[in-house]
Amino acid sequence: MRDSAAALTAWQGGPLGRGLIAAEAQLLGEALDDVFGFELLQVGRWGPGRELLAGSRIRRQTLVTSDPEAATGQADLIAAAAHLPVASGAVDAVLLPHSLEFEPDPYAVLREADRVLAGEGQLLVLGFRPVSPWGLRAAAAPAGFPPGLRRMLSEWRLRDWLVLLGYEIVSARRYLYRLPTEPRDGAEAPQLARRSLFNPLPASAYLLKARKRLYSATPVRPRALRERLRVIGGLAEPTT
Numbered sequence: 001m002r003d004s005a006a007a008l009t010a011w012q013g014g015p016l017g018r019g020l021i022a023a024e025a026q027l028l029g030e031a032l033d034d035v036f037g038f039e040l041l042q043v044g045r046w047g048p049g050r051e052l053l054a055g056s057r058i059r060r061q062t063l064v065t066s067d068p069e070a071a072t073g074q075a076d077l078i079a080a081a082a083h084l085p086v087a088s089g090a091v092d093a094v095l096l097p098h099s100l101e102f103e104p105d106p107y108a109v110l111r112e113a114d115r116v117l118a119g120e121g122q123l124l125v126l127g128f129r130p131v132s133p134w135g136l137r138a139a140a141a142p143a144g145f146p147p148g149l150r151r152m153l154s155e156w157r158l159r160d161w162l163v164l165l166g167y168e169i170v171s172a173r174r175y176l177y178r179l180p181t182e183p184r185d186g187a188e189a190p191q192l193a194r195r196s197l198f199n200p201l202p203a204s205a206y207l208l209k210a211r212k213r214l215y216s217a218t219p220v221r222p223r224a225l226r227e228r229l230r231v232i233g234g235l236a237e238p239t240t
Contacts, residue, residue, distance in 0.1 A: 004148035005067055011146050012047055016182045021047040024097070024126060027173060027207050029055025035122050037092025043081050043113060044099030046126070049074050052097055062091075082108040086116040093117075096125045100153050107161060114165050119214035123167065127206055128152045129174075134204035137180040145180065155206045167210040174203035 011017045024046075032040075032055050040058040042050075045065040053061045064077040064084060079085050081103050094113045100106035113123060128134050130152040138145040138152060159169060178201060 004143070007143070007147035009048070014182065016180070017146070019183060020176070021051055023175060024205075024207075025051040025054060027175060028052050028095070028124065028126075031124060031171070031173070031207060031209055032056045032058075032093075035093050035124075037118075037121070039091040040093045040095065041084075041086065041091045041113075041116065042095040042097065043084070043109070044097055044102065045075060046097035046099075052095065056093075058093060082112050084112055084116055088115050089118045091116050091118060091121065093122045093124070096123070098126050098128070098149075100125065100158070101127060101149055101151055104150065106151075106153055110161055110165070114212065117212050119212055121212050122170070123162070123210045123212065125158060125208045125210075127155065127158065127208070128176075129202075129204055129206060130154050132176075132202055132204035133178075134176065134180045155208060158208060162208075162210050166213050168213050170209040170211050172209070173207040174205070175207065176203055176205040177201050178204075180204070 012021060036057060038059050040053065040056050040061045042053060042061070042063045045063065045067060046052060050061070050063060053063070062076045063074060064079055064081070065075045066078065066080050067075070068078055077085065081099055082105060094117050096109070096113060100109055103109045117123060128138070128149075130139075131154075134145070135152050138149055144150065155172065162169065
């Protein structure tokens with residue numbers, strides 16, 4: 001586990017990892033532009049610092065990781081992603097940056113994120129697409145790609161899980177239009193997020209944004225019953 005974390009950190013510090021995280025920080029800055037509240041929770045460390053939270057307008061931002069070595073770094077809480085020390089309904093937004101792909105039970109992590117998220121709060125998930133150049137590279141790498149990756153979760157499977165949990169899909173953004181090879185310099189980093197004539201490949205990653213819906217517990221009577229009650233009530237009214 002520690003070796004995988006070290007390998008992932010080293011990869012994120014390389015040209016390709018830095019370019020990917022910079023592109024994702026740019027995308028999240030746009031996606032978080034209309035997300036407001038008092039508390040944003042990032043579950044899972046992705047990158048050397050807090051780059052993904054830089055564009056957030058939410059007042060307080062908390063980074064949770066299960067890596068004890070991050071306690072002296074940028075992390076605020078050390079906890080398992082599926083067992084967060086956070087009260088239910090306490091946060092306004094939750095960010096899962098590839099967290100579901102590195103955890104042994106992704107659905108349990110999603111359920112835990114749903115538990116701590118307040119009603120009408122927003123959930124943002126970054127993920128790799130299994131059917132893509134990066135997905136093929138990950139399937140061929142014994143240690144996973146990026147290092148330590150357990151699986152790739154398709155956007156459609158994640159959509160199904162969110163619908164079952166009562167979420168409304170707000171938007172979906174696809175990105176990473178390039179081969180999973182190291183660039184010669186950092187000039188290609190801005191182009192990772194957008195398709196262009198020089199990036200004709202299919203997208204290898206996605207950003208899914210969803211809202212937790214609240215449903216009223218007030219029972220709705222059938223129309224026929226409402227009409228009957230109105231007639232009975234009308235017959236009972238005193239006359240002049």
